[in-house]
Amino acid sequence: MYTLLSGLYKYVFQKDEYCILILGLDNAGKTTFLEQSKTRFSKNYKGMSLSKITTTVGLNSKGAMSAVGVGPSPEGAVSSFEATSSWWAHLRSTGAGCCSQGSGETVMDPGHSLTGTLLSPVGTVDVGKARLMFWDLGGQEELQSLWDKYYAECHGVIYVIDSTDEDRLSESKQAFEKMVMSEALDGVPILVLANKQDVETCLSIPDIKTAFSDCTSKIGRRDCLTQACSALTGKGVREGIEWMVKCVVRNVHRPPRQRDIT
Numbered sequence: 728m729y730t731l732l733s734g735l736y737k738y739v740f741q742k743d744e745y746c747i748l749i750l751g752l753d754n755a756g757k758t759t760f761l762e763q764s765k766t767r768f769s770k771n772y773k774g775m776s777l778s779k780i781t782t783t784v785g786l787n788s789k790g791a792m793s794a795v796g797v798g799p800s801p802e803g804a805v806s807s808f809e810a811t812s813s814w815w816a817h818l819r820s821t822g823a824g825c826c827s828q829g830s831g832e833t834v835m836d837p838g839h840s841l842t843g844t845l846l847s848p849v850g851t852v853d854v855g856k857a858r859l860m861f862w863d864l865g866g867q868e869e870l871q872s873l874w875d876k877y878y879a880e881c882h883g884v885i886y887v888i889d890s891t892d893e894d895r896l897s898e899s900k901q902a903f904e905k906m907v908m909s910e911a912l913d914g915v916p917i918l919v920l921a922n923k924q925d926v927e928t929c930l931s932i933p934d935i936k937t938a939f940s941d942c943t944s945k946i947g948r949r950d951c952l953t954q955a956c957s958a959l960t961g962k963g964v965r966e967g968i969e970w971m972v973k974c975v976v977r978n979v980h981r982p983p984r985q986r987d988i989t
């Protein structure tokens with residue numbers, strides 16, 4: 728009887744949490760994608776106008792803390808935030824798991840003038856029993872060195888490509904290649920979003936697949952999907968998220984964290 732009731736309690740009140748990294752070059756549309764996802768999947772979420780999203784400065788450290796259950800809700804944290812010097816130093820020197828760091832202070836690191844997202848915003852999306860916790864990491868070159876600090880603890884990666892930026896496609900491919908070659912990401916599902924498909928002159932999916940073709944062997948046998956997407960209009964967003972949920976749920980090598988819904 729106890730087992731039955733405990734099973735029922737878990738079914739009703741527990742969510743399986745999965746950490747999802749959103750990576751890609753700066754200006755690819757990561758933050759816009761995150762906002763669009765939250766808007767589409769969270770009934771009561773009132774996001775800001777997507778066209779008003781600008782490159783984010785620094786990180787929302789309080790939001791980051793709240794995502795692990797020790798601070799205020801990160802929902803709605805879209806505007807620019809400043810990085811803490813201790814956070815910055817902490818990230819640079821030690822790195823940290825995507826679910827276990829933060830200082831909560833707000834001071835700009837004087838040594839860096841960041842013009843993109845460092846780590847913001849943190850958002851969550853519930854799909855059935857799964858809760859995806861997104862980490863929107865900055866795409867600028869100097870910030871890419873931080874990406875691998877999060878690999879060991881993530882359950883999935885969403886890699887965003889700007890399909891309108893042919894000039895930077897090979898730069899994006901190099902960043903992608905470096906990422907998939909990381910052992911810490913072995914077996915982790917990767918969703919590649921060919922974003923900005925609403926722009927008439929954008930590169931097609933076959934164009935992008937061709938440009939990324941020599942990454943195929945490095946992707947190996949893990950789940951990987953290239954999805955046409957417009958973070959601005961929402962095209963392909965639901966399909967991408969639902970695919971990711973399916974993959975992280977079936978990946979027995981990276982079990983979710985379980986948390987009671989409060």
Ligand SMILES: Nc1nc2c(ncn2[C@@H]2O[C@H](COP(=O)(O)OP(=O)(O)OP(=O)(O)O)[C@@H](O)[C@H]2O)c(=O)[nH]1
Binds near residue numbers: 758777866925956960
């Ligand atoms: N046309 C079009 N524009 C988009 C789309 N997604 C994002 N954008 C625009 O691209 C620009 C960059 O979007 P962001 O979401 O800030 O990009 P980001 O990847 O978060 O950039 P960083 O924070 O610098 O790493 C903004 O002007 C967005 O409005 C899209 O699907 N279509």
Ligand SMILES: [Mg+2]
Binds near residue numbers: 781844847
């Ligand atoms: Mg951003």
